[in-house]
Amino acid sequence: MAQPLVAVVMGSSSDWEMMKHASEMLDRFGVAQERRVLSAHRTPVEAAEFAGGAEARGLEVIIAGAGGAAHLAGVIAAHTVVPVLGVPLPSVLQGLDSLLSTVQMPGGVPVGTLAIGKAGAINAALLAVAILSNSRPELRAKLRAFRDEQTEKVRQEHLP
Ligand code: RP5
Numbered sequence: 573m574a575q576p577l578v579a580v581v582m583g584s585s586s587d588w589e590m591m592k593h594a595s596e597m598l599d600r601f602g603v604a605q606e607r608r609v610l611s612a613h614r615t616p617v618e619a620a621e622f623a624g625g626a627e628a629r630g631l632e633v634i635i636a637g638a639g640g641a642a643h644l645a646g647v648i649a650a651h652t653v654v655p656v657l658g659v660p661l662p663s664v665l666q667g668l669d670s671l672l673s674t675v676q677m678p679g680g681v682p683v684g685t686l687a688i689g690k691a692g693a694i695n696a697a698l699l700a701v702a703i704l705s706n707s708r709p710e711l712r713a714k715l716r717a718f719r720d721e722q723t724e725k726v727r728q729e730h731l732p
Contacts, residue, residue, distance in 0.1 A: 574604035575630050578700050581622070581648070582661075583611045583638035590661050591637045593690050597697035601714055603704065606631075612643040619644065623651035633700040636683075637693060639663040642673040645683040657699055658683040659692040 578598055582591045587609075598605045610619045626634060626648075634652070636645035637659035645658030660670035667688035675685040684699065686692035698715070705712035 576604045576606040577630065577632045577704060578603055578605045578697075579622075579626065579631050579634045580605055580607045580697075581610045581634065581636050581644065583609070583613075583642065583644045585609050587637050587639060587661050590689055590693050591635075591659065593693040594635050594637070594659065594697040597694050598700065601697075601701050601711065601718075603697075603701060603711075610644065610648075612638070612647040613641070616647070619647055620651050623648040623654075626652045626654045633657065633703050635659065635693075635696045635700060637661050637696075638674070639667065639670045640665075640673075642670040645674050645685070646677055646681065649677070649681050649683050655703060656683050657696040658685045659696050660685065660688045662689050 580591055580595050582588065595605060595607060610622055612619055631654055633655050634648055635657045636648050638644035639661035640663045642660055645656050649656040658674040660667050660674045663670050671688055674683060677683050686695045701711060701715055705715055
């Protein structure tokens with residue numbers, strides 16, 4: 573099996589319904605990934621250990637999704653210099669709490685925060701592909717093809 577370049581982590585297995593969209597998009601580009609449930613609050617030691625070992629394991633991007641008091645992406649970012657992309661997930665407060673918890677990092681420890689929910693999960697994967705593409709021309713070509721396909725699809729749309 574190929575060495576995972578991207579990790580898709582989430583605060584709970586209940587987050588998978590949203591985070592599977594990130595995972596599926598990485599699959600579409602043939603990017604090897606690992607997936608894990610890790611919680612900033614329920615498994616803080618494992619979350620820190622995972623992040624601390626990410627670089628040595630060859631991970632180049634970490635996508636972290638969480639909802640509510642969504643500290644997972646920030647905690648992971650605190651323990652690694654590997655780029656962390658945060659996906660705020662829907663919650664009882666419609667994800668606004670997740671968004672603010674993920675996006676409002678103190679200066680010095682960045683988390684690249686995407687949109688709430690499905691769009692954020694999809695875009696986190698696409699951004700991860702774009703980051704990996706900086707040193708992988710074949711991946712960049714796939715990304716261009718994806719955009720072209722998307723453009724063509726919209727051009728072909730007709731309303732009743
Ligand atoms: C967060 O709490 C998780 O990321 C999830 O979005 C939310 C609820 O988790 P469960 O109670 O469903 O496990 O930590």
